Amino acid sequence: xxxxxxxxxxxxxxxxxxxxxxxxxxxxxxxxxxxxxxxxxxxxxxxxxxxxxxxxxxxxxxxxxxxxxxxxxxxxxxxxxxxxxxxxxxxxxxxxxxxxxxxxxxxxxxxxxxxxxxxxxxxxxxxxxxxxxxxxxxxxxxxxxxxxxxxxxxxxxxxxxxxxxxxxxxxxxxxxxxxxxxxxxxxxxxxxxxxxxxxxxxxxxxxxxxxxxxxxxxxxxxxxxxxxxxxxxxxxxxxxxxxxxxxxxxxxxxxxxxxxxxxxxxxxxxxxxxxxxxxxxxxxxxxxxxxxxxxxxxxxxxxxx
Amino acid sequence: xxxxxxxxxxxxxxxxxxxxxxxxxxxxxxxxxxxxxxxxxxxxxxxxxxxxxxxxxxxxxxxxxxxxxxxxxxxxxxxxxxxxxxxxxxxxxxxxxxxxxxxxxxxxxxxxxxxxxxxxxxxxxxxxxxxxxxxxxxxxxxxxxxxxxxxxxxxxxxxxxxxxxxxxxxxxxxxxxxxxxxxxxxxxxxxxxxxxxxxx
Numbered sequence: 001x002x003x004x005x006x007x008x009x010x011x012x013x014x015x016x017x018x019x020x021x022x023x024x025x026x027x028x029x030x031x032x033x034x035x036x037x038x039x040x041x042x043x044x045x046x047x048x049x050x051x052x053x054x055x056x057x058x059x060x061x062x063x064x065x066x067x068x069x070x071x072x073x074x075x076x077x078x079x080x081x082x083x084x085x086x087x088x089x090x091x092x093x094x095x096x097x098x099x100x101x102x103x104x105x106x107x108x109x110x111x112x113x114x115x116x117x118x119x120x121x122x123x124x125x126x127x128x129x130x131x132x133x134x135x136x137x138x139x140x141x142x143x144x145x146x147x148x149x150x151x152x153x154x155x156x157x158x159x160x161x162x163x164x165x166x167x168x169x170x171x172x173x174x175x176x177x178x179x180x181x182x183x184x185x186x187x188x189x190x191x192x193x194x195x196x197x198x199x200x201x202x203x204x205x206x207x208x209x210x211x212x213x214x215x216x217x218x219x220x221x222x223x224x225x226x227x228x229x230x231x232x233x234x235x236x237x238x239x240x241x242x243x244x245x246x247x248x249x250x251x252x253x254x255x256x257x258x259x260x261x262x263x264x265x266x267x268x269x270x271x272x273x274x275x276x277x278x279x280x281x282x283x284x285x286x287x288x289x290x291x292x293x294x295x296x297x298x299x300x301x302x303x304x305x
Numbered sequence: 306x307x308x309x310x311x312x313x314x315x316x317x318x319x320x321x322x323x324x325x326x327x328x329x330x331x332x333x334x335x336x337x338x339x340x341x342x343x344x345x346x347x348x349x350x351x352x353x354x355x356x357x358x359x360x361x362x363x364x365x366x367x368x369x370x371x372x373x374x375x376x377x378x379x380x381x382x383x384x385x386x387x388x389x390x391x392x393x394x395x396x397x398x399x400x401x402x403x404x405x406x407x408x409x410x411x412x413x414x415x416x417x418x419x420x421x422x423x424x425x426x427x428x429x430x431x432x433x434x435x436x437x438x439x440x441x442x443x444x445x446x447x448x449x450x451x452x453x454x455x456x457x458x459x460x461x462x463x464x465x466x467x468x469x470x471x472x473x474x475x476x477x478x479x480x481x482x483x484x485x486x487x488x489x490x491x492x493x494x495x496x497x498x499x500x501x502x503x504x505x
Contacts, residue, residue: 023341023407032398032411086396086411086437094375094395103375103399159402160369160494300407304345304358304490304502 027299034295040084047077052148053182106151113144164234184283207263243296255286307385309471309499311481316465319357326460332430339442362408362442366497370400394438
């Protein structure tokens with residue numbers, strides 16, 4: 001008696017087949033860090049940057065609510081990292097090579113931050129935040145947060161296969177965008193529980209960071225355009241190709257134009273909480289869009305050379 | 306000892322025999338190409354030229370994939386072969402971003418070539434592959450251990466591939482590099498590749 005064969009996906013629909021097609025292209029796009037489960041990596045790096053910056057900036061700007069939000073964002077980034085991995089149950093093995101791998105260094109920073117930050121929040125909840133242990137954990141968490149903010153740019157910049165990322169500008173760009181994300185998260189937190197003078201300070205800082213990041217994006221695009229044929233092809237993909245829609249709508253409009261325009265307006269005239277909330281939200285979306293667009297525009301060097 | 310290869314592009318006829326032999330030897334699933342052949346056209350009509358360039362892992366002396374691997378899954382044998390321990394790989398794909406030679410493939414799903422499930426050959430061959438990990442050429446290490454050449458070398462009908470010890474100045478591969486001026490791909494990146502090409 002004939003048995004029914006199990007349903008099977010056509011090999012033509014698999015990412016592997018897509019890869020085989022990409023290999024024929026002069027400039028092959030990287031897909032693993034931006035498509036399918038690769039999207040989790042983009043989200044993870046966005047959350048870890050915003051969360052770490054929120055933790056650092058909460059100290060002078062917002063206080064305990066900002067610390068909690070920062071820690072939660074970083075914890076979520078850990079989950080997003082796990083969702084990205086092909087073998088998530090083996091994640092702990094990624095801490096084995098901090099002497100050469102930025103991912104190992106990042107995992108150690110994440111562990112230090114989550115443990116020390118979580119410990120501090122727990123002690124603070126019990127009213128022991130000011131104790132020697134609490135303060136020790138707090139200072140350790142600040143180091144962990146600073147490390148988290150810095151490391152992810154180096155993860156991308158150390159990828160020699162993709163010239164668009166393989167530049168010292170990427171760590172600077174991602175550091176500034178991490179700070180922007182953290183500040184935007186704190187802005188949203190502050191809107192929920194406003195305190196005197198807090199919003200004005202954040203708005204000024206936000207505007208300054210917005211202008212700085214706009215300048216950095218311009219410098220990055222201009223420099224990479226002249227760095228080599230592959231980097232120039234990536235810039236074309238960013239400005240006119242597969243990443244253009246996200247770049248113009250997400251990075252430029254939502255992430256730069258809207259927050260900067262409203263930030264400048266808010267300095268001159270008091271604006272409503274809803275408007276400020278839109279600045280925070282669009283700024284966050286813009287930060288996420290930048291990570292996505294730069295990943296999407298990543299092209300390998302052509303083979304043969 | 307450092308194993309390496311010279312590929313003579315003057316002799317390569319672009320038959321894809323190496324790619325097919327690699328697939329047959331290593332039972333790589335659909336879309337996973339440890340060895341591939343790229344056709345390159347240059348010039349304008351009527352002065353047009355088309356060459357075939359076989360590509361695979363370059364088993365670099367200073368491999369970027371090894372540096373960025375966070376688990377140590379990518380490692381180097383004493384004979385210079387860069388290999389992957391699939392039990393250690395977490396599937397972060399950092400090595401794929403770092404490798405300038407696009408030699409690595411992430412195995413999303415190990416599928417069969419034919420409808421109706423895996424063939425007995427696939428069932429046996431796929432035991433070497435793990436979903437959610439990265440894979441690449443290992444110069445057919447199991448064949449080398451049996452005293453055989455890599456499948457791509459043994460099956461090259463035009464004898465365009467020469468395999469051997471780069472450190473031995475008397476080996477055929479070392480002589481070919483020295484006498485025919487073979488060059489690696491992207492030497493300026495400092496990865497010190499072990500695959501050299503004789504220009505067409």
